[in-house]
Amino acid sequence: MQAEHSNTTLFQFQVPGLPEIGLAVALIEVLEVSTLPAATPVPLAPAQISGLSQWRDSVITVINMAKALGGDSPDVSENEDAPFYIIAQVVNGRSRETVAWPILPGSNIIEPPAQVPVTSPPNHINPELIRATIQHNTNTLILLNLDPLFPQEKPL
Numbered sequence: 001m002q003a004e005h006s007n008t009t010l011f012q013f014q015v016p017g018l019p020e021i022g023l024a025v026a027l028i029e030v031l032e033v034s035t036l037p038a039a040t041p042v043p044l045a046p047a048q049i050s051g052l053s054q055w056r057d058s059v060i061t062v063i064n065m066a067k068a069l070g071g072d073s074p075d076v077s078e079n080e081d082a083p084f085y086i087i088a089q090v091v092n093g094r095s096r097e098t099v100a101w102p103i104l105p106g107s108n109i110i111e112p113p114a115q116v117p118v119t120s121p122p123n124h125i126n127p128e129l130i131r132a133t134i135q136h137n138t139n140t141l142i143l144l145n146l147d148p149l150f151p152q153e154k155p156l
Contacts, residue, residue, distance in 0.1 A: 012141060013086065013107040017066025021122065022141045025088060027109060029146065032087045036062070036100055048149075055087055058098060063149065065101040070126045090146040097150045112136045 009027040014020075032055075039051030039062040048068035052059050062085070085100040117135040121127070121142055131145040 008112075010110050010112065010141070010143070011086070011107065012110050012136075012139075013103040015065040015069075016102055016104060017064070018069060019104055021069075021125070022139050023065075023144055024110070024141045025086070025144050025146065029088045029090070030086055031089055031098065033084050033103070033107070034087060035083055036085045036087075053100065055098065055100065060087065060098045060100055063099050063101040068126065068149065069129055070124050088146065090150055092147045092150050095150065099146070099149065110136060 010024040011027045011030045012022060012024045014023060034055070036053045036055060039053045041051040042049060045051070048064050050062040050064045053062050054060070083102075084105075085102050087098065087100045090097045090099055112134065119133050119135050119140050121130050121133040125142065128148040129145055131143040133140060133142050135141075
């Protein structure tokens with residue numbers, strides 16, 4: 001089976017807690033790859049929220065992407081293997097959220113062809129966050145759908 005898409009440039013990466021899984025987001029969603037100050041925990045936040053940090057002049061949400069995807073992950077703030085974070089923008093309806101999550105060394109910018117083979121995602125990965133699972137060269141990549149991280153609020 002083949003997936004057809006416009007020639008979207010992707011940012012390929014891996015996260016602490018799921019180093020065996022190749023992940024990707026559209027490069028247009030990535031604002032920057034940078035270091036961040038340690039995240040400040042938020043009481044009663046869901047497990048996938050590591051806390052809040054500062055990026056430029058903004059307070060942003062730091063996500064533990066491995067936990068969001070259903071894997072196990074150490075506390076992000078204590079992980080020295082992932083000194084860099086993806087800072088990305090999630091656009092969900094009319095709201096825009098700037099979020100960050102740690103990545104392991106070895107990320108790449110890739111341009112898959114317009115038609116790529118589709119594969120099945122691993123069973124233990126949260127299907128809500130999967131846009132597609134594709135084969136690129138010899139690697140299986142999960143293209144992330146970041147929208148469910150911040151569901152739209154329903155009007156009262």
